[in-house]
Amino acid sequence: MKTLVLADHDNQTLKDATLAVVTAAAKLGDVHVLVAGSNCEAVANQAAQVAGVSLVLLAEDAAYEHELAENVAPLIVNLMGDRDAFLAPSTSTGKNVAPRVAALLDVMQISDILSVESDDTFTRPIYAGNAIATVQSSDAKKVITVRGTAFAKAEKTGGSAQVEKIGTTGDAGLSSFVGAELSKSERPELTSAKIIVSGGRALQNGENFHALIEPLADKLKAAVGASRAAVDAGYVPNDYQVGQTGKIVAPEVYIAVGISGAIQHLAGMKDSKTIIAINKDEDAPIFQVADIGLVGDLFKLVPELTEKLPG
């Protein structure tokens, strides 16, 4: 079986999300990676080094710079003639492009897979992760998005794939990019961080969030996350949100501070290896999933914890 993986990148660096997709694709067969972008040869060279990749296809066109689905999907469809599966990460890029590809190929997409059971059978979460479905596809070609936290990341080095430049399909003329406002952060990226410190509504305002959560995160070299309540209340931007509708994370350690643990939030973090909860309400649902719980006032406990941590 030949597979095609869509590389997630920013035209300079291959994003880690792609590495987990390579692992999933390798379970199905030969892994080809598509790097579509503008002036992105560096990304193709990085992809060629990834262990398990046998071919990198490089499609450079100004029309691909921002991965607009209208422009990228026809390119992918053209490449699917002799390939059997298309896999993309469950990132905002993958989720935007893959269903468009699936419909153009007239196949049902399998979203956000957790495991590959066989060439046509996969598991995926439904109902905010409250149930795991095993599904078998009857389509000739598979279109799949992959949950990054469910697969080990392929090694970034050790591979020596050939990079092949391919023709482009140009601009579909349906959409154009205007601009982006990206959050700037020195901290590790949320979806790939080993440790995450997350804050909820109990922090009361943005000042408290910055004053309490961020110093703790910095001391632990952790990424900062938030519940939907904290995002909706404007304490932090919405790309911090962990949950069914935000990011899905599975770090080594997830520290939930002042988060009650609604099912939509748990959907985004309950696969973390160790969950630590700090909450004053000892009946909060978060304690049902927490490995280590500390009941008490976060305004007292968090500064004390930050202070006493070495380093």
Add this chain to the structure above:
Amino acid sequence: MKILVPVKRVIDYNVKPRVKADGTGVDLANVKMSMNPFDEIAVEEAIRLKEKGAATEIVAVSVGPAKAQETLRTALAMGADRAILIQTDDEVEPLAVAKLLAKVAEEEQPGLVILGKQAIDDDSNQTGQMLAALMNRPQGTFASKVEVSGDTVNVTREVDGGLETITLKTPAIITTDLRLNEPRYASLPNIMKAKSKPLATKAPADYGVDTAARLKTLKVVEPAKRSAGVKVADVDELITKLTSLGVVA
């Protein structure tokens, strides 16, 4: 400009779903059902565009069982003008829903189709993108801001690193993210009025769409349970635990 708003009847978002003991699915008998939360946001956005004068008519459409009428009446009570129910008791996958919606759009010729970004039952996040592909129209997914001007629409999208804005030529397909708006509640007089608004009932066969499933669900199980945790008494004990986990040197 006409706006088409697809809505889905799903398990209420506050209900904790229970997996059936025989592993065939999630138990939906006697469970509270509601409009998918992202679809409420889609209806609200359509109404706001109409209130601003950017839209003239709002048509709500749903694919589902007879009870999906209730979901459509909710959309009508919020402010939609008329509704179409494509009635079927089968579970219809996003690809087939997109094909049905493409046929409805062919008939209705909407300037915008606004959908929720995902349904909270199957968590697929596909239908809007598939509809856009089938209609060969641009897509503005995960929208947190929508501005119509002339024959283009600017959509600000929630992406992994922050926000990005794109311009789409209308007709276009938009899918809503949570922060697009705060949906209104239907008032009692509007709920009463909604009962007399037109609601057409159709079948998938009327549109010539084959809704046979491409994916077969072999089994549905509960996720692995986490083992019970421990409570620590104070910060010092927590730090000891963190040290034993190797988080703290």
